[in-house]
Amino acid sequence: xxxxxxxxxxEEFKDMIHDYFSSIGYEVILASSGKNSVKESLTVKPxxxxxxxxxxxxxxxxxxxxxxxxxxMKKIPVIVITGSYFESNMKEVFSAESNCREFLTKAIDLSVxxxxxxxxxxx
Amino acid sequence: MSQALDIYLFLLFFISIVLTFISFSFFFNFERxxxxxxxxxxxxxxxxxxxxxxxxxxxxxDPFCSAVRGVNNFFKRQYLPEPLKISGAPEIxxxxxxxxxxxxxxxxxxxxxxxxxxxxxxxxxxxVDIIPDAALLAGEKNELIYFNExxxxxxxxxxxxPLPQCVGEAVFSDKISDILSGQEDSKAAEIExxxxxxxxxxxxVIKKKFSIPSLKKEGFALIIRDITKEKKFxxxxxxFFHMITHDMRAPLSTIEGYxxxxxxxTPKTEExxxxxxxxxxxxxxLKGMIEDILNYRKLKEKKAIISLDxxxxxxxxxxVIDEHTPMASAxxxxxxxxxxxxxxxxxxxxxxxxxxxxxxxxNAVKFTPSSGNVELSYKRESGFGIFSVKDEGPGIPEDKKNxxxxxYISYDDEKNRGFGLGLALCRLVAEIxxxxxEVKSEIGKGSEFLIYIPDKNKENL
Numbered sequence: 046x047x048x049x050x051x052x053x054x055x056e057e058f059k060d061m062i063h064d065y066f067s068s069i070g071y072e073v074i075l076a077s078s079g080k081n082s083v084k085e086s087l088t089v090k091p092x093x094x095x096x097x098x099x100x101x102x103x104x105x106x107x108x109x110x111x112x113x114x115x116x117x118m119k120k121i122p123v124i125v126i127t128g129s130y131f132e133s134n135m136k137e138v139f140s141a142e143s144n145c146r147e148f149l150t151k152a153i154d155l156s157v158x159x160x161x162x163x164x165x166x167x168x
Numbered sequence: 169m170s171q172a173l174d175i176y177l178f179l180l181f182f183i184s185i186v187l188t189f190i191s192f193s194f195f196f197n198f199e200r201x202x203x204x205x206x207x208x209x210x211x212x213x214x215x216x217x218x219x220x221x222x223x224x225x226x227x228x229x230d231p232f233c234s235a236v237r238g239v240n241n242f243f244k245r246q247y248l249p250e251p252l253k254i255s256g257a258p259e260i261x262x263x264x265x266x267x268x269x270x271x272x273x274x275x276x277x278x279x280x281x282x283x284x285x286x287x288x289x290x291x292x293x294x295x296v297d298i299i300p301d302a303a304l305l306a307g308e309k310n311e312l313i314y315f316n317e318x319x320x321x322x323x324x325x326x327x328x329x330p331l332p333q334c335v336g337e338a339v340f341s342d343k344i345s346d347i348l349s350g351q352e353d354s355k356a357a358e359i360e361x362x363x364x365x366x367x368x369x370x371x372x373v374i375k376k377k378f379s380i381p382s383l384k385k386e387g388f389a390l391i392i393r394d395i396t397k398e399k400k401f402x403x404x405x406x407x408f409f410h411m412i413t414h415d416m417r418a419p420l421s422t423i424e425g426y427x428x429x430x431x432x433x434t435p436k437t438e439e440x441x442x443x444x445x446x447x448x449x450x451x452x453x454l455k456g457m458i459e460d461i462l463n464y465r466k467l468k469e470k471k472a473i474i475s476l477d478x479x480x481x482x483x484x485x486x487x488v489i490d491e492h493t494p495m496a497s498a499x500x501x502x503x504x505x506x507x508x509x510x511x512x513x514x515x516x517x518x519x520x521x522x523x524x525x526x527x528x529x530x531n532a533v534k535f536t537p538s539s540g541n542v543e544l545s546y547k548r549e550s551g552f553g554i555f556s557v558k559d560e561g562p563g564i565p566e567d568k569k570n571x572x573x574x575x576y577i578s579y580d581d582e583k584n585r586g587f588g589l590g591l592a593l594c595r596l597v598a599e600i601x602x603x604x605x606e607v608k609s610e611i612g613k614g615s616e617f618l619i620y621i622p623d624k625n626k627e628n629l
Contacts, residue, residue, distance in 0.1 A: 055418055057418060057419065057422045058418055058421060058422060060422075061421070061422045061425040061426060062425070064425075064426070064429060065425050065428065065429055068429055068432065068433070128417055128418045128421075150417075151417060151418055151421050152417050152420075152421060152455055152458070152459060153421075154424075155424065155425050155428050156428070
């Protein structure tokens with residue numbers, strides 16, 4: 046079963062993603078916080094990471110860059126999903142990171158997100 | 169003239185005297201009889217000459233010369249202090265009388281015209297002085313003709329100089345120079361002015377040419393209006409909408425997500441399917457409206473994320489038809505397209521385009537009566553990929569065809585009114601791709617909305 050590691054501070058969204066992807070055959074592990082997420086990811090060893098942009102204790106861009114410092118994490122694909130108001134250059138900033146595969150909004154259809162996840166890691 | 173006549177009369181008299189002298193000398197041979205006869209002749213003719221001369225002058229010459237002097241005086245002074253004296257021969261009297269009447273009428277007409285000009289001038293000045301905008305009039309060489317107090321204070325005008333040199337307030341002088349530089353009959357621009365302790369204000373400046381046909385001269389009017397409050401209000405309105413809709417996104421995604429899960433887990437029934445479809449449709453519609461508000465602002469400020477890629481236009485059409493079919497079917501409206509998936513491609517932002525086409529179909533379904541048809545199509549023509557959405561609604565009046573694409577304008581009744589952003593967003597989406605949107609419509613014959621997207625490749629963008 047493929048593993049997805051979710052790093053987000055929005056409780057409702059986190060729970061919804063966990064329940065949805067669990068119901069379609071993925072194992073979803075939730076990070077306890079942005080600050081501890083990189084350390085936890087080394088233990089979880091996910092196949093894919095969902096990453097939020099704006100978190101109170103650590104920003105998404107710091108986390109995505111920190112993941113690249115670890116050999117076992119730098120090739121793990123990251124899908125950035127943000128709910129906040131963002132500008133076009135934010136997408137460019139994240140897309141420049143080698144481990145960032147997609148930059149999406151939380152308004153995306155789950156079926157579309159499901160297809161993107163399937164295209165990246167299969168099931 | 170009178171002098172010339174005097175000389176002619178005297179010459180006539182003198183010649184007749186000389187001729188008489190010669191004839192007398194011929195007849196009387198310079199004898200005593202000659203001198204007596206000639207003297208008697210002179211004594212008789214001289215008074216006659218004096219009398220005739222006097223009569224001619226008093227009947228004709230003097231009154232005529234007096235009339236001429238009077239008319240010259242009238243032209244010089246531009247008014248008639250008193251009518252000309254009527255004297256002389258009856259014909260001369262009649263002539264002078266007519267001259268008096270003409271001059272009086274001309275004087276009255278001039279007076280009337282001047283009063284009228286003064287009235288109109290006063291009216292115009294009162295209006296210009298009372299308006300809250302800064303207003304000024306300038307002639308063809310940019311010399312100031314008139315300006316109100318507001319213009320004088322705002323621009324710190326030096327009336328002795330022409331525009332733009334007369335503008336003492338530096339924040340305005342460059343922009344006004346720019347506006348004056350064009351040859352257009354009218355031109356408008358916005359100016360953001362930092363007025364120091366008065367803060368930053370936004371002004372709308374408009375220049376319009378006018379002409380004075382009688383003088384064959386042109387000039388222009390300049391109006392400067394403070395629109396700071398309107399701009400702040402518009403920004404506050406946008407911020408308010410944005411703030412509300414942004415916070416609505418996450419909960420809406422959660423509702424959608426759990427509905428999707430519930431739909432998958434719940435045993436399928438006809439009623440259950442119908443209820444879920446209605447929930448999905450409404451939540452997608454609400455999500456679309458929220459995205460429209462958020463995207464409109466981002467697109468307008470050119471801050472939106474545009475994800476360009478090769479897309480299948482017919483696949484977008486199919487997706488939009490699938491989205492709207494459940495609700496359209498409830499009113500027996502048939503949404504269809506003959507577009508074949510997999511045959512066309514276009515370099516564009518898929519999600520924005522799909523949103524735009526979806527907005528058009530949503531309107532089409534709203535306005536088409538029950539059992540009607542909504543047709544979607546795609547074609548390539550003249551370097552554009554063209555999406556078309558045709559409905560069988562009431563049509564759009566000619567004077568509304570451009571207005572419907574404006575923000576917050578909803579050509580709709582109160583019951584069906586939305587945020588009024590759908591078509592405004594469609595236009596922005598088209599424009600951000602370098603294209604356009606237009607509508608072909610006749611009252612009673614439905615409408616066809618067309619989105620033109622330039623048919624470009626990744627390489628030549």
